[in-house]
Amino acid sequence: MQELTLHEKTILSPVMKDVYRRIRTNIEFTGIDNKVICLTSCAANDGKTSVSFNLAKSFAENGNRVLFIDTDMRNSTLSSRLEFPKNLCGLSHYLAGKNVGSEIIYATSIKNLYLIPTGRFPKNPTELLAKESFETLIRGMKQTFDYVIIDTPPLGMVVDAAVIAKSADASVLVISPDVVSRKSAQIVKEQLENANQNFLGVIMNKLDAGSKRKKYGYGYGYGYGYGYGREEE
Template sequence: MQTVRLEKIKKQSYAWQESLRALRTNLQFCGDDKKVILFTSAMPDEGKSTVVVELARSLTESGKKVLVIDTDMRKSVLAGRLRVKVNKGELLGLSHYLSGQRPAGEVLYGTDVSGLFMVFAGPTVPNPTEILEKEYFQRLIEFGRETFDYVLIDTAPLGAAIDAALIAKKCDGAVLVVEQKRAGRRLLQGVIRQLELSEVKILGVVLNKVKKGFHGYGSYYGQYGIDNKGRGE
């Protein structure tokens, strides 16, 4: 297995670090049966990938072994954002594995963050929804479940593609990332409805990119859903 170096993708302000720790703590209190967690949002750029990677990093600081899977094979920017470089060959990803071109072991990368492992999205494919429904993906998740303490799944926004709702069926819980003041109520309700239809438990909401003066918090977790099966208002 190759190891890659990851660049920080968010300036670590004190408020941001505090919020991440709160998010990590809340996730851990959701119970150890919540291992495979999906992260989605209504729209692109609300901060899913940032939250997923930084939360993963934070979990490793408390000794957890974490796998991040980037399933956004439509417009994946994560590997680029983290400035990932491989020593030899091309950077392989989920699309190589799901299309049957590479075994899982070859698309799994260790990182310079001890305990953090990644499966990047790989090259864009014309049929992401279709290949995500394959048995291969289920197997990758099962492997992750057996091998890691947490599997955090980064997805394409639900407002743009159905992928996240399909993946949600295989997850123990879902977290919705919402950029403050951006996603409209109607769109958000649609996303929540889709997640409910996939019968995943909505663990909470991360309110991201919060403007200064809003309690100083960069993200907030568990606004609704922790105990009410996601039917919060």
């Protein structure tokens, strides 16, 4: 298995690491059946990719064998953020029948963390994700890894995340109060619940510690509104 050296551009502060540990712990306490977690957002600048990747790292640092899947086959920024090659075989190659599952999984320089990149951007990502082969891949990965964290395209822009959520055990919504309105967030939440009723909650991102959160009023599992840092997309 090829190993990717990941060059992270942003180093988390101790306070932010603790935030992710608490989110990780709360997910763990939702039950052992929640092993495949998909994260989505309403818009492109909610910080979803950073949150998803840092959450996967937190699980790995806790001794879990973790697979991170990048399913944004439209506009993924992960390869440029982590500085790994863009021409890797990935999810799109598998879904198009070009590669088998074992050929698209990469070990990383982070202990216990593995990665499936998007692969080449296809013209029909939604149709590829709706294939039975995607569900087959997720079922197999669930047997191989302790946790599978799936970073999906923003559900407020395309329907891909709803398709992916059907194959996941649970879903989480990442929201930035500076980017989306409460109404938009509510619509996306309902879409997620229609796809998979096991909606774990909201991670409020890019929230200043002293800001007011009443305009959202979320009472879900992760509606903590952490304002210790501002995770970018």
